[in-house]
Amino acid sequence: MNTLKVFSGSANRPLAEAIARHLGKSLCSATTARFPDDEMIVKINEDVRGHDIFIIQPTCRPQNDNLMELLLYIDAAYRASAERITAVIPYYGYARQDRKDEGRVPISAKLVANMLQAAGASRVLTVHLHAHQIQGFFDIPVDHLLPEPVFTDYYRSLGLEDLTVVSPDVGNVKMARVYAEHLDGKLAIIDKERLGGREVRAAALIGTVEGRNVLIVDDMITSGGTIRRAADLVKECGARDVYVAATHPVFCPGAVENLATSPAKEVAVADTIPLTPEAADLKNLRQLSLAPLLGEAIKRIHKHESVSELFLRKTKSKA
Numbered sequence: 001m002n003t004l005k006v007f008s009g010s011a012n013r014p015l016a017e018a019i020a021r022h023l024g025k026s027l028c029s030a031t032t033a034r035f036p037d038d039e040m041i042v043k044i045n046e047d048v049r050g051h052d053i054f055i056i057q058p059t060c061r062p063q064n065d066n067l068m069e070l071l072l073y074i075d076a077a078y079r080a081s082a083e084r085i086t087a088v089i090p091y092y093g094y095a096r097q098d099r100k101d102e103g104r105v106p107i108s109a110k111l112v113a114n115m116l117q118a119a120g121a122s123r124v125l126t127v128h129l130h131a132h133q134i135q136g137f138f139d140i141p142v143d144h145l146l147p148e149p150v151f152t153d154y155y156r157s158l159g160l161e162d163l164t165v166v167s168p169d170v171g172n173v174k175m176a177r178v179y180a181e182h183l184d185g186k187l188a189i190i191d192k193e194r195l196g197g198r199e200v201r202a203a204a205l206i207g208t209v210e211g212r213n214v215l216i217v218d219d220m221i222t223s224g225g226t227i228r229r230a231a232d233l234v235k236e237c238g239a240r241d242v243y244v245a246a247t248h249p250v251f252c253p254g255a256v257e258n259l260a261t262s263p264a265k266e267v268a269v270a271d272t273i274p275l276t277p278e279a280a281d282l283k284n285l286r287q288l289s290l291a292p293l294l295g296e297a298i299k300r301i302h303k304h305e306s307v308s309e310l311f312l313r314k315t316k317s318k319a
Contacts, residue, residue, distance in 0.1 A: 002051045002083065004302045007044065009057035009073060011066040015090060015271050015291060016056040022295030032069055040065070042072040049081040052302050054125075056294075059093035059112070060250070060273040067093060067112065071119045078120025086301060087121045088294065090272035091248050095130035113137035125297060127272055127290060128219050128247040143307050145297055147270050148175075150288050151245045152182040154268065155215060162212040162240070164188050166205075168230040176217050179245070185215070190230050210238030220248035221269065224258030231262045241265045248272050249287070251279050259285065 005028045008016030013027075020027045029045035055077065057070040070087060077085045097108035113134070116124065123141040135142045163185035167176035173189055180187045188207025214234045221227055221244075231242045242264045249269040256278050259267055268286045269275075275287060293310070300307050 004052045004054065004298070005046075005048060006298070007053065007055045007073060007077075009055065009066065009069045011058050011060060011069070012056070012090065012272070012274050014274065015058075015289075015294075018271075018289060018291035019056060019088075019295045019298065022292050023299060030073070040068055040072060042069060042076055044073070044076050044080060047080075048077055050083045052084050052086075053077045053082040054086045054088050054298050054302075056088040056090070058089060058091035058272055060091045060248075063093040067115075071115060074116065074119040074121050084122045085120055086123050086125055086298075087116055088298065089124060089126045090270075090290065090294065091250075092126050092129055092134070095134055098131040098134055109134050110137045123301070125294070125301065127270070127294070130219055143297060143301065145290075145293060145307075146175075146311070147247050147288075147290055147293070148178055148182065149311060150270070150290055150293055151217075151268065152179060154288055155179075155183055155243070155245070160185075160213045160215070160241075160243070164207065164209045164212045164214050164239075166190060166207070166209065166214055166216045166230065166234060168216055168218050168226050172218055175219070179215065179217050183215070186212070188214075188234075190233060205233055205237050209234045211240060213241050213243070214239040215243045215245060216264075218244075218246045220250050221246045221255055221259070221267070222250045222252050224251075224255035224262070227264070227267070228258040228262040231264045235263045244268065249275060249279065251276065255279075256282060 006020050007028050007030050010032050016027055032042050055073045059067045074085055094108040094112050117140055125143045127145045128147055135144055163183055165176045165180040165185045166188045167173045168190050177187055188209055191204040216230050227244055234242055244264045244267040247270045259282055266284050266286055268288055270290045271287050296310055297307050
């Protein structure tokens with residue numbers, strides 16, 4: 001297989017540039033433009049015939065525009081006879097619509113998978129899917145990266161003692177247990193009750209946090225309501241300092257206010273989605289880069305090496 005070439009859509013170019021730097025490359029030349037009627041057109045400005053192509057584009061807000069741009073880039077590379085096309089999707093939009101929870105509704109996560117394959121994607125590289133079973137929606141290889149190596153390295157560097165890792169709901173217990181094992185902490189779980197689309201109540205805490213540092217882990221922050229209520233609850237239960245780790249900073253309206261007024265000492269998120277200026281100004285927000293992790297995964301995929309060994313090495317390095 002010929003040269004590895006990395007392209008970026010417009011959704012998160014800073015992350016794409018950081019990934020390219022990790023690979024010792026520059027982003028390849030491509031342009032996205034609009035027709036007068038607002039239809040999108042993309043153009044790949046260099047030869048891709050027979051090459052191994054990676055297109056970096058999270059499908060975050062505006063989801064529909066970013067998804068369409070990714071599909072157009074895949075189609076352009078496919079029609080230009082690229083040997084292999086990997087869609088690198090740091091944040092997979094529509095992931096929460098992964099099943100029919102009532103009648104006459106779509107399974108949007110599956111529809112997105114179908115469109116990516118129909119456009120010509122050979123494989124997908126993504127980060128921390130909201131529902132891991134979405135991998136099964138594809139009939140092409142999917143490499144699913146988890147951010148634990150980056151986040152646990154960071155929290156280990158802080159030297160947090162007497163740590164309890166808290167899952168804000170039952171669905172995140174497995175992830176919280178991984179963090180607890182890596183950081184030599186205890187595990188606690190919040191029994192969460194969702195009262196509506198934007199309203200959540202943290203009902204009860206299962207576990208001990210009194211007098212201990214607390215790390216609340218989740219896959220994303222959307223409204224910030226879950227995180228704020230979880231932080232309030234552990235503080236009420238006697239927690240010392242409260243930290244939050246969440247992969248995707250989706251940050252819908254109201255999220256910045258919720259984080260600013262929460263008792264969390266620090267909220268750490270990944271750079272899978274660009275921060276708004278308002279979010280970037282939060283004093284208790286820190287963004288950790290997944291560019292080295294994604295860059296290493298891209299290198300391994302290109303060389304036909306194991307991606308899972310990337311995580312095994314991180315785990316072994318702890319010992």
